[in-house]
Amino acid sequence: xxxxxxxxxxxCLFTSQAFSANDGxxxxxxxxxxxxxxxxxxxxxQIEGGYExxxxxxxxxGIRKSDEHLISAALSAYAMGKPIKxxxxxxxxxxxxxxxxVITMITLS
Numbered sequence: 001x002x003x004x005x006x007x008x009x010x011x012c013l014f015t016s017q018a019f020s021a022n023d024g025x026x027x028x029x030x031x032x033x034x035x036x037x038x039x040x041x042x043x044x045x046q047i048e049g050g051y052e053x054x055x056x057x058x059x060x061x062g063i064r065k066s067d068e069h070l071i072s073a074a075l076s077a078y079a080m081g082k083p084i085k086x087x088x089x090x091x092x093x094x095x096x097x098x099x100x101x102v103i104t105m106i107t108l109s
Contacts, residue, residue: 056101
């Protein structure tokens with residue numbers, strides 16, 4: 001029983017650390033068009049506290065133009081000053097030299 005409790009506590013601590021840096025208020029939002037050479041058709045956002053996920057940039061993350069619903073959610077949160085929580089896809093980056101990862105999910109808090 002003690003081992004199960006220790007495992008449970010470890011998992012709680014691990015999961016809170018894994019996602020805690022990926023939520024906050026959006027501090028900057030930038031829109032890149034299709035002719036932007038480094039990251040075309042991406043909406044790039046920064047959040048207070050930055051990102052912490054694998055090899056991803058801790059400053060920038062982006063949403064692909066095709067994910068219009070995520071862009072709408074980000075714009076709404078930015079306009080209202082509401083905190084968001086994001087999930088990054090480490091295997092999908094849009095500015096490979098700086099490993100800027102693509103956002104795959106956003107929740108508004």
